[in-house]
Every structure is written in structure tokens, then in C-alpha cells.
Amino acid sequence: MPKSNLFSIILCVLVNTVVNSQITYPKSSPFAQIEQEIGLSKISIEYSRPAVRGRKVIGGLVPYGRIWRVGANESTKITINTDVEVKGNSLPKGTYALYAFPKREEWEIAFHTNITHWGDGRKNYNPAEDAFRIKVKPHVIPYHQENFLIAFDSITHNSFSLNLIWESTQITIPFNVDTHSQMELEIAKQIKENPTAQTYYESGRYLQEQGKDFERALVYLNKALELGGDTYYFHRVKSLVEAKLWDYKAAISSAKKSLKIVRELEKDEFVRMNEKNIEKWQVLLEK
Structure with a gap:
């Protein structure tokens, strides 16, 4: 057998061994998907849920003044099947990446049209691709939230709140639906x-x-x-x-x-x- 063919066979065996040796393991920030009907509209969110695990989160693990993916792993995605309004801003139906820019007194939340970035897209993130940003104030909650949580609340036929909750901080984003x-x-x-x-x-x-x-x-x-x-x-x-x-x-x-x-x-x-x-x-x- 020619040496070149033997080398190719050995290489294929090594590659297959490496690929087949990969295992599925539990993630430290497990994936979650939530869906909510609001009137005749449907909102769904895909995100990962990191844990506090004894760390300082807001202002520490999640630094002030820097982009955050609103979760872990891939960027958090929000999908709406009808047009909605967020604090006076029109958000057409579609899928958006959700980003946050935390500060001590006020956060900016960005609805971003480019959903291809992995994570926070820090190096590739372009503010010009934001649909818009809103400003919201953080609130201290009277309990400890271990795993990052995104939840729907205050639901009516025409409105709802999207709550981002972690450690002892809650951010509430108001939505209106026609x-x-x-x-x-x-x-x-x-x-x-x-x-x-x-x-x-x-x-x-x-x-x-x-x-x-x-x-x-x-x-x-x-x-x-x-x-x-x-x-x-x-x-x-x-x-x-x-x-x-x-x-x-x-x-x-x-x-x-x-x-x-x-x-x-x-x-x-x-x-x-x-x-x-x-x-x-x-x-x-x-x-």
C-alpha cells in the first residue's frame, strides 16, 4: 500500500476517534425556552440560565457599562408574531437579540436586529443594527434569585411586563399589544x-x-x-x-x-x- 494512502487511513481513524469521543455533558447555564400568549399574540424567548454560585453578579460578573447577553452562552432571542410597542417604540414582528447595558442607576435594553452573533457579540456588535434601545431602572427584590430568570407578568389582553431577575435585581420591560x-x-x-x-x-x-x-x-x-x-x-x-x-x-x-x-x-x-x-x-x- 502506498504510504500516502496509509497516512490518509490513519488520519481518518484519528479524526473519527476524536469526534466519537465527544460526550454530551450538563451545562452550567442550562437552556430555557418560554412562550406566552398575550391577547391574540404569541411571544417566545430562548435563553440560558447562569447561576449565582456565591459570586457577585450585578456589577461584578455582569460589569457595569458593558454589553451583556441577558443570560449565558448564545445571545438571548425574543420572537414576536405581531407588532408590539415597547415604551413608545414600535417593534415589528420578528426575532431579535436582547442585550443589556447595566449601570448602577439605569440600564439600557437593546432590541438588536442581528441575531447571528454568538454570545454578546462584543467585537462584532454594531449599535446601528439596534431596532432601538430603552432605558429602565433596576429594582432590588426582597429575595435571592439563584438562576437568572426571564418571566412574563402583569398580563392583560393588551399589555404585559417582561421581567429580568437575577441575584437581588429585577428589570421590568413594559410591552403593549394592539x-x-x-x-x-x-x-x-x-x-x-x-x-x-x-x-x-x-x-x-x-x-x-x-x-x-x-x-x-x-x-x-x-x-x-x-x-x-x-x-x-x-x-x-x-x-x-x-x-x-x-x-x-x-x-x-x-x-x-x-x-x-x-x-x-x-x-x-x-x-x-x-x-x-x-x-x-x-x-x-x-x-
Whole structure:
């Protein structure tokens, strides 16, 4: 056998031995992925969770005045499937790297459009590629957070807070979502394509829950009753809308219809709710 072929074989054996000898081992900063629905939107975050392990973290392991990847290992990624607003800044749907620039009194948080950097991209990071930065103040928490934590909180249909928590420090980033515009499009689409009793009921209930356009909500609920017949929750939501329109006589009538049905169905909770509302609206009607 020619020496060149023998050398090639030996080299391949050595390379395969090295590759095959690699093992999967537990990471000191394990990967995490979280996902949250906000109204009709979905937000997901991928990050790694380093631990304090007795070290000074904020102002130490994470120095003041220098870029931080908001976690460990690869850069932290945030993905949104609809446009959102962050402290008055519009953030189009997509995926962004999340970076922080900690200071004692104030942090800057960057939503970065270049998601190819590994880690904090310190040498390749270009501020011109930020979608924008916001300023937030750190807060001291009354407990010890061992592993870095990113969490959703203060969730409504239209807003939420993203909390970055580690050691004894918390950063809160406020987000707003225009769920109402999305819902108006969804209502129009469903009424056009799927005009069932349930479609009209859910459209009216949404407006009632959001405290918007009670006149239109009443139209939808009447249509739901027309198509779907007597249903205790149709009558109940209709009574709530009529009360918001100060038509307490109609509200009492609708609540009594709901009450009759729930008594037959032995739904005690709805019996109590209807009775309470009837009593309250009767007082208001007599004033």
C-alpha cells in the first residue's frame, strides 16, 4: 500500500476517534425556552440560565457599562408574531437579540436586529443594527434569585411586563399589544365567513368584557339569541350589556331569563350571580 494512502487511513481513524469521543455533558447555564400568549399574540424567548454560585453578579460578573447577553452562552432571542410597542417604540414582528447595558442607576435594553452573533457579540456588535434601545431602572427584590430568570407578568389582553431577575435585581420591560385592532379584524372575518350564533355571542362578549361599543355588542347578542335560541350565557351577557346602557328594565328581564334556565340546570354559581345583579339593578331602576 502506498504510504500516502496509509497516512490518509490513519488520519481518518484519528479524526473519527476524536469526534466519537465527544460526550454530551450538563451545562452550567442550562437552556430555557418560554412562550406566552398575550391577547391574540404569541411571544417566545430562548435563553440560558447562569447561576449565582456565591459570586457577585450585578456589577461584578455582569460589569457595569458593558454589553451583556441577558443570560449565558448564545445571545438571548425574543420572537414576536405581531407588532408590539415597547415604551413608545414600535417593534415589528420578528426575532431579535436582547442585550443589556447595566449601570448602577439605569440600564439600557437593546432590541438588536442581528441575531447571528454568538454570545454578546462584543467585537462584532454594531449599535446601528439596534431596532432601538430603552432605558429602565433596576429594582432590588426582597429575595435571592439563584438562576437568572426571564418571566412574563402583569398580563392583560393588551399589555404585559417582561421581567429580568437575577441575584437581588429585577428589570421590568413594559410591552403593549394592539389586540383590539386584531380582534376587530377577526370579528369582521368570522361574521362574514362563519355567521353562527356562537360567532355573534363571542363577538358581543368580547366587546362587553373590554367595555367597548355596547350598542354594537347588543346587536350581536340579539343576533346570537335569534340564531341560537334561549341560552343562559347569551341572556346573561346581554343583561350585562343592557345594564351598561342604563336600560335596567331590559337588563333585569334578560337576567331573569338566564336565571330561569340556570335554575333548571342547577348551575348554582350563575343562579347567585343573576340574583345579585337583579337585586342591584332593581334598586337602580327605582331611583
